[in-house]
Each structure stands twice: as structure tokens, then as C-alpha cells.
Amino acid sequence: MKYFSTNRKSAHVSFREATLNGQPADQGLYFPEQIPTLSAEFWRNFLDKSKAQIAFEVIKPYIGNDLTDETLFKICAETVNFDFPLVRITENIGALELFHGATLAFKDVGARFMSRCLRYFSIDKSEKTIVIVATSGDTGGAVANGFFDVDGVEVVILYPQGKVSKVQELQLTTLGKNITALEVSGNFDDCQALAKTALADMELQKKVFLTSANSINVARWLPQQFYYFYAFQQWKENFAPIICVPSGNFGNICAGILASVSGLPCEKFIAATNANDVIPNFLQTGEMKIQQSVATLSNAMDVANPSNFVRILEIFEQDYLMVEKMEAVSVSDEITAQTMREVYTKYNYVLDPHGAVGFYALEKYLEGNPGKKGFFLETAHPVKFDSVEQIIGTYGEMPEAVKGLFAKPNQSIEIDANYEDLKEILVQKV
Ligand SMILES: *Cc1c(COP(=O)(O)O)cnc(C)c1O
Numbered sequence: 001m002k003y004f005s006t007n008r009k010s011a012h013v014s015f016r017e018a019t020l021n022g023q024p025a026d027q028g029l030y031f032p033e034q035i036p037t038l039s040a041e042f043w044r045n046f047l048d049k050s051k052a053q054i055a056f057e058v059i060k061p062y063i064g065n066d067l068t069d070e071t072l073f074k075i076c077a078e079t080v081n082f083d084f085p086l087v088r089i090t091e092n093i094g095a096l097e098l099f100h101g102a103t104l105a106f107k108d109v110g111a112r113f114m115s116r117c118l119r120y121f122s123i124d125k126s127e128k129t130i131v132i133v134a135t136s137g138d139t140g141g142a143v144a145n146g147f148f149d150v151d152g153v154e155v156v157i158l159y160p161q162g163k164v165s166k167v168q169e170l171q172l173t174t175l176g177k178n179i180t181a182l183e184v185s186g187n188f189d190d191c192q193a194l195a196k197t198a199l200a201d202m203e204l205q206k207k208v209f210l211t212s213a214n215s216i217n218v219a220r221w222l223p224q225q226f227y228y229f230y231a232f233q234q235w236k237e238n239f240a241p242i243i244c245v246p247s248g249n250f251g252n253i254c255a256g257i258l259a260s261v262s263g264l265p266c267e268k269f270i271a272a273t274n275a276n277d278v279i280p281n282f283l284q285t286g287e288m289k290i291q292q293s294v295a296t297l298s299n300a301m302d303v304a305n306p307s308n309f310v311r312i313l314e315i316f317e318q319d320y321l322m323v324e325k326m327e328a329v330s331v332s333d334e335i336t337a338q339t340m341r342e343v344y345t346k347y348n349y350v351l352d353p354h355g356a357v358g359f360y361a362l363e364k365y366l367e368g369n370p371g372k373k374g375f376f377l378e379t380a381h382p383v384k385f386d387s388v389e390q391i392i393g394t395y396g397e398m399p400e401a402v403k404g405l406f407a408k409p410n411q412s413i414e415i416d417a418n419y420e421d422l423k424e425i426l427v428q429k430v
Contacts, residue, residue, distance in 0.1 A: 001064045003030040003218060006310045016066040016121050019114070019219040022212050029307070030218050031314050036061035038263040047233055051084070052077035054233075055226045058259070062222050067120065075116040079109060084227045086234040086375055089349050092366050093359065094375035096231045099352075103171050104381035104399060105300075106252060107142035109227065110220030115146035117219045118211070119153060127209045130429055132198050134158045134191035138300045138380060141171035143213045144179045154429045155179045155213075158191035158422075161414070165386045167402055174408035180425065186417030197419045198426060207430045215251050216307050224255035228264055231375060240265040242374030244362035246354040247271040247328075248301030250279065251308040252377065254315070257326070261319055267372065269326045272361035274298045277330035279306060297333045297353040297387050300380070329364070331357045337391045339363075350396035352382040 002012040007028030013021065018030040042057050049057075055076035056069075063072055083100045101108030122129045129152060133143050140157040147155045157172055161183050164172070173181040184191050199210055213220070228243070235241055243266050245253035253271050260266045273280055274296040282288045293304035316323045331339075339356040343349050351359055358376030366372055382388040383395040383402055415421040 001062050002033045004033060005029070006031055006314055014066055015063050015218065019117050019217060020121055020211065022214050022217050029216050029310055031311055032062060035258060035261045035315070035318065043263075049233075051080045051226070051230060054229050055080050055223065058225055058229060058262070059222060062218075067117070071120060075113060075120075078116060079112040079223060080226055080230075082108075084230040086231050087349075089343065089347050089359070090363075092373045093362055094373075095349070095351075095355065095359070095378040096227065096375050097378045098227060099378060099381035101142075102145040102401065103138070103141035104167075104384055104401065105138045105142060106224070106227070106377065106379045107138050107215075107220075108145065109223050110215070110251075111139075111142035111146035111213070113223035114213060114217055114219035115143070115150060115153075118213075119147075119150050122152060122209065125209055127207065128430065129153045129209045129211065130426065131155045131211055131213045132158070132195050132426075133213050134188065134195040135164070135172070136160070136188040136299060136302070137164045137168045138384070139215065140164075140181075141168055144172055144175055144181070147213075148175050148179055149177055153178060156422075156426065156429070157181045158184050158194055160187045160191055161185050163187065165384055167384050167405065169410070169412075170402075170405040170408070173410040173412040174405055176411050180429075181412040182422070182425065183412045183414045184417050185414065190417035194417065194419060194422050198422060201423070204423065204426060208426075210426075215249055221251050221255060221308070221311075222258075224252055225259040225262075225264075227377075228256045228259045228266075232264060235375075237373055239372075240267040242266075242268045242270065242362065242365060242369075242372055244270040244272055244358045244365070244374060244376040246298065246301060246358040246377060246379055247273055247279070248276070248303040248306065249308050250306040250312060252379070254308045254311045257312060257315055257322060260325070261315060261322065266325070268365075268374075270361050270365055271326065271328040272357045272376070273328065273330050274301050274336070274357055275330060275332060276302055276304060278304065279309060280328040280330045283326070283328050297336050297385075297391075298357050299385075300354060301357070327365070329361045331360050335360055340388070340391050344392045344394075350382045350388065350392065350394065352378065352380050352385055352388060354379045
């Protein structure tokens with residue numbers, strides 16, 4: 001399989017090159033030349049297949065021969081070594097819980113898959129690999145954890161001081177070993193600017209292989225298809241589900257749409273956004289009006305200009321029926337908080353703010369379309385967001401993975417938002 005750039009200027013590349021490059025030089029996004037169709041053989045024993053087997057069969061056409069079957073299967077098995085339960089909340093609404101992994105968010109799947117591919121692809125590189133990531137919370141933890149203790153790879157994480165939650169900070173800062181957490185006195189944009197400066201530093205690039213583990217990387221995007229299939233294994237109805245995805249950069253929903261083009265049954269995709277409503281507006285008016293991002297309760301979705309949306313447009317161009325299959329709605333913070341309270345009181349289920357956005361959008365859709373059923377993606381565990389306790393008075397049950405974190409020391413290093421400070425640290429790692 002080859003990948004082209006959505007801007008059509010850069011060369012077509014293999015999966016390996018697309019993973020190592022991250023983004024094509026023309027600033028587009030890599031997209032597969034063909035979207036594979038799953039075979040009758042794939043569906044024959046679908047319900048009996050293991051998670052690793054499904055992952056392997058879904059991703060194999062995208063990898064070609066860049067990894068041996070044996071290596072790819074091992075990577076798949078390690079990527080999905082936790083549960084993905086579809087939990088019923090109401091008669092018509094289920095939650096696909098994606099928070100049972102190492103850092104309690106769906107990003108664990110993409111980060112685990114990518115880190116293992118990168119480890120494999122950099123074995124024959126002579127320079128050291130440094131992965132640099134700017135995070136507003138969830139990404140950093142998932143990437144750090146995915147690369148933890150991986151030989152020959154150093155990870156440097158930049159996070160804004162005072163802007164990530166308690167649990168997110170512990171997940172970033174307590175690992176040690178090959179993971180360096182930098183607490184930047186600035187905001188997320190400062191962190192991102194620092195990472196970009198480092199990635200553009202040609203003097204540094206001569207000494208190390210510097211890469212970004214960005215969410216647009218194909219090795220993070222494509223494996224996000226897996227859990228849509230696990231949900232369908234658990235789907236009990238004889239009609240296709242409505243699938244609602246809380247969306248920020250639109251990578252997660254785009255993976256679902258890709259799975260559906262390959263043959264996964266789905267009646268409709270609903271993209272649920274918070275007040276950052278560029279895409280809902282675009283789908284209604286046909287006009288893309290990029291504004292400043294606004295801060296909301298569901299802060300992992302505070303994205304002004306969703307980078308993965310060009311991939312959805314690419315799918316629409318190839319498969320016009322998909323346009324009819326997608327809707328997008330924006331949900332305010334007030335309604336998000338109200339939904340969290342109501343779902344807790346009525347159904348005794350603790351939603352995190354991102355899941356709450358998804359629950360509400362799905363509930364509204366089903367009210368207008370009686371007789372249908374669906375599920376939303378519960379993208380992270382409530383304990384990761386300090387607002388949950390303020391809104392409903394509890395985080396629900398504390399996962400084991402979190403209890404241990406509080407006993408570990410914070411090993412972060414404070415830096416100012418200037419590149420010289422960062423460079424000094426990077427140079428030491430060479
Ligand atoms: C990253 C994230 C999202 C948004 O996912 P996209 O793929 O960027 O649309 C939603 N919820 C949580 C908890 C996240 O961490």
C-alpha cells in the first residue's frame with residue numbers, strides 16, 4: 001500500500017516512510033491509495049475472532065510488506081491488550097468504553113501501535129530517535145506510556161504548567177527512564193511552538209532523528225479503526241448502529257468512517273463537538289470558517305481547525321454515499337454538565353465531559369429518529385478530568401492504574417517558553 005498526500009504535491013510513500021515522515025513536505029496528510037474491502041472470510045467467524053486477530057486483518061492491507069506478519073501480529077496483540085466493553089446505559093444508548101488502557105483514554109491505542117512501529121522502523125537507523133510531543137493533556141500520557149522503556153527512543157514531552165489535570169500530570173511526570181517531562185511556563189500554544197522549532201532545527205536534526213508522534217501520523221490514525229469492530233462484535237441488534245464520536249481533531253471519527261467504507265455496518269456517524277463548532281457549521285452551510293479555539297469542559301476537543309477533516313473530505317470524494325452518513329452537532333458546556341448530572345442521577349453512570357458531549361448528541365438524534373439504537377465512544381475515564389468531581393461530586397470507581405500514581409514522585413523539569421532552554425535538554429540526549 002502506498003500513501004499520497006492530500007495536497008497532491010509530495011511523492012507517494014510506503015507505510016514505513018509515512019510513519020517516519022509523519023507529515024508530507026507539502027503539508028498535506030498521508031492517505032492510502034486504496035481503501036481495502038474486508039473479505040467474506042473476515043466476516044465468516046467474526047464473532048469468534050480475538051481482538052488481536054481482528055486488528056491484524058483490518059490493518060494488514062495498510063502495512064503491505066513493511067512489517068512481517070509475525071511482527072505485525074505481535075504489535076497488534078500488544079496494542080489491544082485491554083478491554084473495550086460496550087456498556088448499555090439506556091434502552092437505546094450504549095457506551096463504548098475506550099478507557100481501560102494504560103493512560104485511560106482511547107489515544108492509548110494509536111500511541112501503542114505507533115510506538116511499536118517506530119521502534120521497529122528505527123532499528124536500522126544509526127542515529128538516536130527522539131520523539132517530541134506537545135500536549136494539552138491526553139496525548140502526552142498515551143505517547144509517553146507507549147514508548148516507556150523502549151530501547152533507543154527518547155521521549156520529550158512539553159506540557160503547559162497548571163493547565164493539565166492532576167491525574168494527567170502524574171501520568172506524564174512519574175515514568176522516568178527514557179521519558180522526560182518538561183513543565184513549560186506558558187500555554188499549550190507555547191509548547192506546540194517549541195516542538196515545532198525543534199523539529200525545524202536542522203543543526204539538531206543532523207545529530208538525531210527527531211519526530212513528533214503527532215496525531216496525524218498514519219500509525220496513530222489507522223489502528224483507531226480496531227475498536228469499532230470490537231463494538232460490533234458486542235452489538236446485539238439485527239440492524240446497524242448509530243455511532244456518535246466526541247470529536248476534536250476528527251481523527252477518531254475518521255478512522256470509524258474508514259472502517260465503515262471497508263465494510264463495518266453503521267447507519268450514521270454523528271460527530272459531537274463542544275463549542276468549537278467549525279465542522280458542524282461547515283456541514284450545515286458549506287462554509288469553513290476557522291475561528292480561535294475556545295476553552296471548554298471537554299478540553300481535549302478544544303480544536304479550532306480540525307486537522308484530520310481533510311481525510312474525511314477525501315473519503316467523501318471517493319465514496320459519495322458517506323456524505324449522507326455523517327452529521328455533526330455542537331454541545332455547550334452548560335448542556336455537557338447537565339448531561340453528566342442527569343446520566344449520573346438517572347442511570348448511575350459517571351460520564352467524563354467528552355463522553356457527555358457524545359451521549360447528549362446521540363440522545364437528541366434518537367429522540368428525532370425513534371426505533372433506532374446506537375452507542376457513543378466514551379473516550380477517556382472521568383478521573384482524568386478535575387471538573388467531574390466538581391460537577392457530580394464523584395469520579396466513580398478509581399481505577400487501579402491511578403491509585404499507584406499518587407505514591408510516585410513527579411520528575412518533571414521546569415523550563416521557560418524559550419527554545420534555548422529546550423535545546424540544551426535535547427542536546428544532552430544526543
Ligand atoms: C483526543 C481526545 C478526543 C478527540 O479526538 P479526535 O480524534 O481529536 O477527534 C476526545 N476525547 C478525548 C478524551 C481525547 O483525549
